[in-house]
Amino acid sequence: MDWLKEAVDYGIIWGLVFLSFISVGIAIERHLLYRHINLEKFSDRKSLEMVLTRKLHLIATIGSNAPYIGLLGTVCGIMLTFYSMGRDGFMDTGKIMVGLALALKATAVGLCVAIPSIVLYNLLLRRVKVLMMNWEIRNGREGV
Template sequence: MDWLKQTIDLGVIGVLVTMSIIALSVILERALFYRQLTLTDYTSKKALELALTRRLHIIATIGSNAPFIGLLGTVLGIMLTFYTMGQQGAVDTHAIMTGLALALKVTAIGLVIAIPTVAFYNVLIRRAKEMLLEWEIHHEREGI
């Protein structure tokens, strides 16, 4: 059953690492885009809003789902621990605690990915709203 435990661990952790790389890539891309954006290039508020919010849903999805994927890994790890206990027929507290501790690490990884991802999402959303308001203020001043 060790192969199954490693498959679960590596599979779930692999998914979480992939999600974190995708989130980091989108966060960096959006931050660079916001830094280089010239508001006067846009004549339509809707076009600006579309450009500002592009791909933000990816960050939100990863941030909200990473803990659940981590929890799935934990549940699978706990199930595997109980299965192993049942197959061995003896209750070894050392093996149980080790199995449960290893299972919980996946939830911790999911939280480590989710917390900063959600924080960055909120920062990017706030910056997008600020830029939209700056665009509106500029167009009001210009009488456009």
Template sequence: MNMLKDWVEYGVLGLLLVLSIWAVAIGIARFFYYRRVNVAAWKQRVELEADLTAGLTTIATVAANAPYVGLLGTVLGIMLTFQTLGATGDIDVKSIMTGLALALKATAAGLVVAIPCVALNNALRRKVKLLLARWDAHHG
């Protein structure tokens, strides 16, 4: 049972940490790329758009799925709490609150990852639209 508790605590939270680092790394790389891109160098708008949007799907996927990963941790944490209550027969407030706190920690972590990823994705997609508008203006 402790192994499953550790998996919920460290596995789910660790996965969310890795996903957030991955999304932020892509976001930073994209921001630096957008700062140095010269839209006039592309002859085809489709090629420019493909180059500009590379990696954005990953950020959007992390943003969309992080709450579900957190929810999985929540469900598993609550299941562990009920399993412990059923196995021991003790209605101990301390063990119940500890189990529920573990479960809610996973939900909070999922939201902490998702919300900035949504904002990052929106900011990057706005920059893509601006760069594409510049290309349109340049190629009239």
């Protein structure tokens, strides 16, 4: 069961860190696009909306699933702790606390990935709505 500790530490936690970089990277790319987009280039609303919303679903997916991935790490860490307690029969509290700390670390990392991802998603979605409204005002069309 020692492989489980490594799986939680290196698999789940580093996986969450990687997802965090993806989320922030996409958010930066989208922000730069929104700053320099030329709304006059688009003749119809749907093509503009497709360009503006591209990749936003990835940020939302990362933000909504990161807590669950962290929870998976928590469950694995607690399982590891109980397994070690059962195998050894008698354990000192130090070993128990190390296993529980590993479990809580996975939860904390999951939340640290999810919260900024959801905030970034909402900020970018608001910017998309503003750009869409500006396009509609310039072109004299109402949204569908």
